[in-house]
Amino acid sequence: MRISLRTPRxxxxxxxxxxxxxxxxxxxxxxxxxIAPSARRAAADAPPLLRRLGAxxxxxxxAGLAAAKPGAAQMAxxxxxxxxxxxxxxxxGRRGWSxxxxxxxxAQPEFPGSDSLRVLPLPDFDLRYGDIAFLSLRDGAGxxxxxxxxxxxxxxxxxxxxxxxxxxxxxxxxxxDVDATLELGGFLRYEARPFRLFAELRQGVNxxxxxxxxxxxxxxxxxxxxxxxxFSVGPRASFGNARFARAYFGVxxxxxxxxxxxxxxxxxxxxxxxxxSLQYRVTERWTxxxxxxxxxxxxxxxxxxxxxxxxxxxxxxxxxxAISYRFGF
Numbered sequence: 001m002r003i004s005l006r007t008p009r010x011x012x013x014x015x016x017x018x019x020x021x022x023x024x025x026x027x028x029x030x031x032x033x034x035i036a037p038s039a040r041r042a043a044a045d046a047p048p049l050l051r052r053l054g055a056x057x058x059x060x061x062x063a064g065l066a067a068a069k070p071g072a073a074q075m076a077x078x079x080x081x082x083x084x085x086x087x088x089x090x091x092x093g094r095r096g097w098s099x100x101x102x103x104x105x106x107a108q109p110e111f112p113g114s115d116s117l118r119v120l121p122l123p124d125f126d127l128r129y130g131d132i133a134f135l136s137l138r139d140g141a142g143x144x145x146x147x148x149x150x151x152x153x154x155x156x157x158x159x160x161x162x163x164x165x166x167x168x169x170x171x172x173x174x175x176x177d178v179d180a181t182l183e184l185g186g187f188l189r190y191e192a193r194p195f196r197l198f199a200e201l202r203q204g205v206n207x208x209x210x211x212x213x214x215x216x217x218x219x220x221x222x223x224x225x226x227x228x229x230x231f232s233v234g235p236r237a238s239f240g241n242a243r244f245a246r247a248y249f250g251v252x253x254x255x256x257x258x259x260x261x262x263x264x265x266x267x268x269x270x271x272x273x274x275x276x277s278l279q280y281r282v283t284e285r286w287t288x289x290x291x292x293x294x295x296x297x298x299x300x301x302x303x304x305x306x307x308x309x310x311x312x313x314x315x316x317x318x319x320x321x322a323i324s325y326r327f328g329f
Contacts, residue, residue, distance in 0.1 A: 102324025212244025
């Protein structure tokens with residue numbers, strides 16, 4: 001597995017945003033039993049805030065180890081829709097306006113179907129008003145027009161990263177670019193704690209983007225391991241029409257001549273997997289989170305020469321770490 005640290009030549013909030021709408025990692029095997037007794041006593045004697053910050057650093061370290069672990073692959077195809085356990089901003093937003101600002105570091109595939117990761121530091125934000133309106137990097141922008149019991153429905157918008165052939169000249173040479181894509185559509189969510197079901201149907205609307213139709217489905221089981229620790233885990237599935245699949249996994253006749261890949265025209269896109277997250281409340285305002293999204297490309301796109309080639313893989317993963325501060329209004 002190759003890990004690339006290059007920054008994309010053109011920025012957008014696409015795959016990263018989709019991935020951040022995701023779940024975090026189940027952390028285990030930390031080797032706590034190997035800590036020297038003196039170190040454990042020092043940790044126990046530390047001030048409460050220092051211990052909380054230490055736990056946040058531990059989450060960061062574990063996420064970093066996961067990102068660096070050989071064979072811990074890439075991200076799911078070009079865009080999924082994940083969600084961390086309900087953010088501090090979202091929970092506070094149930095009572096009115098709330099804003100959360102922070103930073104997130106993602107390790108995700110260099111391009112859809114890639115076998116190597118790139119690391120992206122990004123700003124993180126989450127603005128909400130109750131259960132009615134939201135604007136965030138991980139959830140997109142949406143408005144719940146219909147709310148009945150645990151059911152909500154409304155329009156949603158997301159922005160997907162571009163695919164720049166110059167970002168990986170060996171793998172993408174001759175395939176051309178796919179511009180950042182604005183996706184507009186609707187969402188349907190049902191929540192009956194501790195479970196949540198969701199579906200999103202979105203259409204790429206701008207010229208130069210993928211121009212396809214995308215359906216994201218998922219479910220979450222969430223809860224608390226302790227007063228300051230929250231988790232979320234559940235299955236994910238994404239589907240796209242032929243236009244979406246061909247934009248990222250297809251090879252036209254002219255592209256085949258330029259790239260050396262065999263011509264390929266998939267009739268649709270599908271990926272299956274799971275996502276999970278772990279969130280730690282450092283203080284009343286500060287929150288740290290680690291998240292993981294694992295996907296397998298299935299169906300026709302799994303047979304794409306881009307995926308089957310020397311720089312591709314049908315196993316995709318996104319690993320991330322975020323820390324944020326919540327403002328209350």
